[in-house]
Amino acid sequence: xxxxxxxxxxxxxxxxxxxxxxxxxxxxxxxxxxxxxxxxxxxxxxxxxxxxxxxxxxxxxxxxxxxxxxxxxxxxxxxxxxxxxxxxxxxxxxxxxxxxxxxxxxxxxxxxxxxxxxxxxxxxxxxxxxxxxxxxxxxxxxxxxxxxxxxxxxxxxxxxxxxxxxxxxxxxxxxxxxxxxxxxxxxxxxxxxxxxxxxxxxxxxxxxxxxxxxxxxxxxxxxxxxxxxxxxxxxxxxxxxxxxxxxxxxxxxxxxxxxxxxxxxxxxxxxxxxxxxxxxxxxxxxxxxxxx
Amino acid sequence: xxxxxxxxxxxxxxxxxxxxxxxxxxxxxxxxxxxxxxxxxxxxxxxxxxxxxxxxxxxxxxxxxxxxxxxxxxxxxxxxxxxxxxxxxxxxxxxxxxxxxxxxxxxxxxxxxxxxxxxxxxxxxxxxxxxxxxxxxxxxxxxxxxxxxxxxxxxxxxxxxxxxxxxxxxxxxxxxxxxxxxxxxxxxxxxxxxxxxxxxxxxxxxxxxxxxxxxxxxxxxxxxxxxxxxxxxxxxxxxxxxxxxxxxxxxxxxxxxxxxxxxxxxxxxxxxxxxxxxxxxx
Numbered sequence: 001x002x003x004x005x006x007x008x009x010x011x012x013x014x015x016x017x018x019x020x021x022x023x024x025x026x027x028x029x030x031x032x033x034x035x036x037x038x039x040x041x042x043x044x045x046x047x048x049x050x051x052x053x054x055x056x057x058x059x060x061x062x063x064x065x066x067x068x069x070x071x072x073x074x075x076x077x078x079x080x081x082x083x084x085x086x087x088x089x090x091x092x093x094x095x096x097x098x099x100x101x102x103x104x105x106x107x108x109x110x111x112x113x114x115x116x117x118x119x120x121x122x123x124x125x126x127x128x129x130x131x132x133x134x135x136x137x138x139x140x141x142x143x144x145x146x147x148x149x150x151x152x153x154x155x156x157x158x159x160x161x162x163x164x165x166x167x168x169x170x171x172x173x174x175x176x177x178x179x180x181x182x183x184x185x186x187x188x189x190x191x192x193x194x195x196x197x198x199x200x201x202x203x204x205x206x207x208x209x210x211x212x213x214x215x216x217x218x219x220x221x222x223x224x225x226x227x228x229x230x231x232x233x234x235x236x237x238x239x240x241x242x243x244x245x246x247x248x249x250x251x252x253x254x255x256x257x258x259x260x261x262x263x264x265x266x267x268x269x270x271x272x273x274x275x276x277x278x279x280x281x282x283x284x285x286x287x288x289x290x291x292x
Numbered sequence: 293x294x295x296x297x298x299x300x301x302x303x304x305x306x307x308x309x310x311x312x313x314x315x316x317x318x319x320x321x322x323x324x325x326x327x328x329x330x331x332x333x334x335x336x337x338x339x340x341x342x343x344x345x346x347x348x349x350x351x352x353x354x355x356x357x358x359x360x361x362x363x364x365x366x367x368x369x370x371x372x373x374x375x376x377x378x379x380x381x382x383x384x385x386x387x388x389x390x391x392x393x394x395x396x397x398x399x400x401x402x403x404x405x406x407x408x409x410x411x412x413x414x415x416x417x418x419x420x421x422x423x424x425x426x427x428x429x430x431x432x433x434x435x436x437x438x439x440x441x442x443x444x445x446x447x448x449x450x451x452x453x454x455x456x457x458x459x460x461x462x463x464x465x466x467x468x469x470x471x472x473x474x475x476x477x478x479x480x481x482x483x484x485x486x487x488x489x490x491x492x493x494x495x496x497x498x499x500x501x502x503x504x505x506x507x508x509x510x511x512x513x514x515x516x517x518x519x520x521x522x523x524x525x526x527x528x529x530x531x532x533x534x535x536x537x538x539x540x541x542x543x544x545x546x547x548x549x550x551x552x553x554x555x556x557x558x559x560x561x562x563x564x565x566x567x568x569x570x571x572x573x574x
Contacts (some may be wrong), residue, residue, distance in 0.1 A: 003464040004399050005477045011398035015406055018391040018447060024432075025425060025444040026413045032424035090311045093304040100305075106559060107312045112569075113554035115506035115524045118547050121531070122318035125325065125540065131333055133321065133340065167315065172566060190295055225419050229508040233528055247419045251509070254423035263423050270420035278415050 030271065036264035055265035064241060065249070065266075072224065072245040075159060079227070080219035083163040084212070087170030092200065094171075095178040105175070109168040116165060117229030123161040124234045147235070151242025154235045158243050161234070162227045169222075170215055177211035178204065217281050225274070246270060319551075322544040326350065330539040349541045354549065359542040360530035362521065366549050369523040374553075376441045376511065376522055377504035383446035384500050385493060392455035393481060397467065414449040418510055426513050436517040445510060450572050451496055458492050459485065495568035498561050502554045523550040 037055050041048040059065050094104050111119070126134045127147060135145040147154040181204055189199045228247055231237060237244035237252055244252065250270060254263030327346030328339050357363045394400075395407055418425060425444065434440030462485070470480045486493075511525040521529070527550065530543050558565050 003467040003471075004397050005467075005471075005480075007398065007477060008400060010477060011394035011400045011403075014390040014394035014398075017387040018410060018452065019406065021387065021443065021447040022409060022413055025428065026416050026447060027409075029421045029424035029428050030416050032427065033421050036424065086311070090308060093307045093311075096304045097301065097308065104308050104312070106562060108308075108315060109562070109565075110555045110558050111315060113502050113506075113558040114551045115508060115554075117508045117524060117527055118551050119318075121527055121543070121547050122322055125544070126318055126321055131540075164315065164318070169569070172569060176570065196297070196300060225417050228419055229506075229524075232509070232512075233531060250420060251422055255426075255513070260423060267421050267423070271415060274417065274420060275415045 033264045033267040033271075036260055037268050039261055041260045051261070055261045056268075058262065059265050059269070067241055068244050068246055068249045071155075071241070071243065072247075075155065075162075075227075075243070075245055076220050076223035078155075078159045079162045079166065079223040080216055082159065083166045083219060084170050084174075084215055086163070087167050088174050088208075088212075090167075091171050091174035091178055092204075094175055105172075108171050111165050112168040114165055115229060116162070116227055117233040119165045120158070120161045120230035120232075120234040123157060123164065127157055147239075149239055151239055154239060154243050158227070158230050158235060161230045162223060165230075166219060166222055170219070173211055173215055174208070177208045181207050214281075217277065221274075221277055221281070224277075246273075319548070322548055326541050326545040326548060328541055330541050333540045345541065349545050353542050353545045358526060358530060358546050359539050361533045362518075362526050362529050364518050364521055364526070366523065366546055369521050369526050370549070370553070372441075372520060373505055373522040373524065373550075375438055376507065377501050379438065379442035380445050380504035380507070381497055381500040383442055384448040384451050385496060387446060388448050388451035388455055389486075389489070389493075392452050392459055393485065395452075396456055396459040397477070397480075410447070410449050410452050412449075413447045418445070422509070422513070429514055435514050436520050438520070440514050441507075441511055441520065441522070442504075445504075445507065448500075451500070454492060454496060454571055455489065458489050462488060491564075491567070492571065494561075495564045495571060497568075498557055498565045499568040499572055501557055505554045526550075 039048045040051045126132045129146040138145045235243040250266045253259045328343035329345045354366045511522045
């Protein structure tokens with residue numbers, strides 16, 4: 001773009017609303033979090049004292065924080081891997097069929113529109129130990145399902161609810177990726193006698209790797225930051241700490257535990273993580289543009 | 293189709309149908325559960341087929357009160373959700389259009405700096421800076437207000453990028469021609485730029501509407517007054533009554549009503565939705 005308008009003041013006026021909202025509701029709170037992370041404040045906000053890096057030192061010597069990190073990793077990778085595998089299977093099937101492709105797509109993508117908290121509630125009732133049909137069915141199969149007591153089962157439940165919502169997204173991107181694979185390659189392999197399975201693993205899957213990597217990052221970001229509703233509406237981080245992810249812990253320590261300094265220090269750590277993930281996402285997308 | 297393998301085609305359809313059934317299962321169960329009286333849920337199991345109390349339950353939650361400690365009817369909370377969703381959607385689109393316009397069609401000092409400041413909002417989701425953002429909004433006296441529900445969420449790096457990409461693809465000759473014909477920046481914006489970005493705006497509208505409608509944590513924090521309850525967050529308030537007293541039929545009916553509008557938007561505007569989803573990730 002070389003042709004521009006000559007006005008000098010107007011662009012500032014145009015940018016003003018966006019910059020104001022950003023400054024007031026993004027940069028100011030972020031700066032406050034940074035500041036609070038170095039202070040110890042009492043629960044009523046009446047007095048505070050500069051304590052340097054002590055909040056961070058507390059954080060990184062707290063076994064609960066490491067446990068929460070581990071929980072987050074287990075949760076995020078489970079959501080990403082389960083969701084992507086199922087979506088890939090469905091997308092490969094949908095790419096194969098000739099009839100009803102659009103109908104299948106319609107019937108698979110709507111969960112994207114369901115709020116995470118609602119997704120959580122829907123699965124919560126299906127697995128309710130005293131009345132949920134799946135829990136009762138599991139009981140007759142010999143599994144004693146009770147996510148109120150068993151941390152692993154609670155984790156499985158939030159993974160299922162979060163994955164369910166994300167399958168539609170993965171499905172759409174895999175389907176688009178599959179449709180971009182050149183037909184001539186597959187035809188050539190078919191003529192050489194390669195079976196559909198062999199063709200998938202040796203040609204299609206490697207060609208999908210940019211899509212797969214992109215979805216992995218998006219899914220991890222989703223599981224990190226957008227599943228708060230699932231956890232809060234169902235397990236509330238419990239039983240014990242078994243489903244307390246890092247984002248849930250920031251909320252829980254800040255609003256329920258009223259440990260403002262500790263919560264702020266966690267915010268700072270999380271901002272660093274988001275920053276890193278954003279950079280990875282953008283570097284990757286830049287590369288994808290060059291190769292295409 | 294590369295070759296004809298009937299059994300594989302059959303397996304494909306079977307897998308897809310199983311997938312669809314599994315995806316629809318929780319909603320089916322919720323629908324069934326909402327047609328039974330609350331007493332059916334005690335000990336035992338959720339009935340597996342429709343009951344006859346559906347009309348009554350749906351009528352009660354929609355027009356009288358959602359129940360389980362929430363005394364507002366669902367239609368009223370739907371209205372709040374709609375105000376919040378549309379406020380966020382229009383707000384994001386408007387300020388992003390303006391800032392993308394400024395960045396692409398004008399040259400001014402610190403242009404790149406402005407771009408990077410907007411970019412930084414991507415790295416600061418509400419969830420990670422929840423306590424200080426709450427404090428800022430409380431200081432500005434915006435708790436329990438529509439402004440508080442929408443304004444803090446309308447900065448959008450994604451929408452700004454999308455419009456920037458879209459504007460960059462507009463040929464320079466068009467701008468030159470407009471200027472030669474005597475069109476000023478505003479005239480150019482309204483008569484040429486807006487009509488050209490119509491599909492982009494529509495696609496983004498679908499995605500942002502879903503985003504706005506599904507807000508959960510933010511309304512939960514800043515509304516304590518029934519008059520500002522939104523539908524999605526009210527589920528949390530309904531679930532926090534003590535376990536024995538939960539009327540599951542009402543909760544299920546409310547849950548279904550809460551997901552209905554965004555799901556209808558996705559299904560009804562599927563093409564725009566897919567375009568919006570793909571575009572906003574670029």
